[in-house]
Amino acid sequence: MFVQRTAAVVARRAAFAAPAVARRAFSTSMLRLEAKTEDKKVESFKTLSQIRTVDDLFGPGAQDGTTPTDIDQSTGIERLEILGKLEGKDIFDMTPLDSSRKGTMENPIIVKSGGDEQYAGCTGSPADSHVVLWLGMSRERPIERCPECGSVYKMEYIGPEDHGHDHHHHDGPEEPKTMADYIKPEYRYI
Incomplete structure (x- = not known):
């Protein structure tokens, strides 16, 4: 009876053990991913004082194989706010x-x-x-x-x-x- 219980325990353990080949393939792929991202150089972004036109408010985007951050993918007024916060300036004066x-x-x-x-x-x-x-x-x-x-x-x-342009003209419905x-x-x- 002791032999029957021992055989059952060994069979259960063997069924749940992961094969050694799968663990090795997983660790190898992680090393390859890290090696791929180390070779890339990080592109710098313009600071708030370097913003001159609307075209300067587009982020560089994420590098291949990486997850983008807010500074990588933000554009427009959101990017202006983030650049201001990085320099310690409150762009929208929320006081x-x-x-x-x-x-x-x-x-x-x-x-x-x-x-x-x-x-x-x-x-x-x-x-x-x-x-x-x-x-x-x-x-x-x-x-x-x-x-x-x-x-x-x-x-x-x-x-x-205003440089001579009439920005007050609205084509929408009349205000109540x-x-x-x-x-x-x-x-x-x-």
Whole structure:
């Protein structure tokens, strides 16, 4: 009976043991992959100060046989943000707006924008006095007042200069009217 149990244990172990040939082929292929990637040189990328045109915002892509990183494959505005972070610069200025005071017509809270339109969320003063109310500002209408707390926000355009081109013309549908469109202009910014 002892011999029967021993034979059964040996048979079970033999069934689950991997053949030695498979282990050797696997380790050899890993060595070949490492040897292939060591021969390649790493291509450098342009820094934020070297970006001059839109064509400079295309990454080099990944080397053959490698997995791309964000710096390898990012393009456009995402690449600009990553290059800025590598140099310690906040391209999009994500710091919160000043909520220690209420903006007035004489001293509004400034919201910088690189585009024609900008949205700002007002939570009141002091912060979190009311729910977030989103205020839309544009280059044509840069000042907006919060209907809940009365705080005034002003959009400051910091984008590229217009070189005689009319970028404000939109072919889309007309913007919906609000009650603010029906008040007298002289009452708008009191």
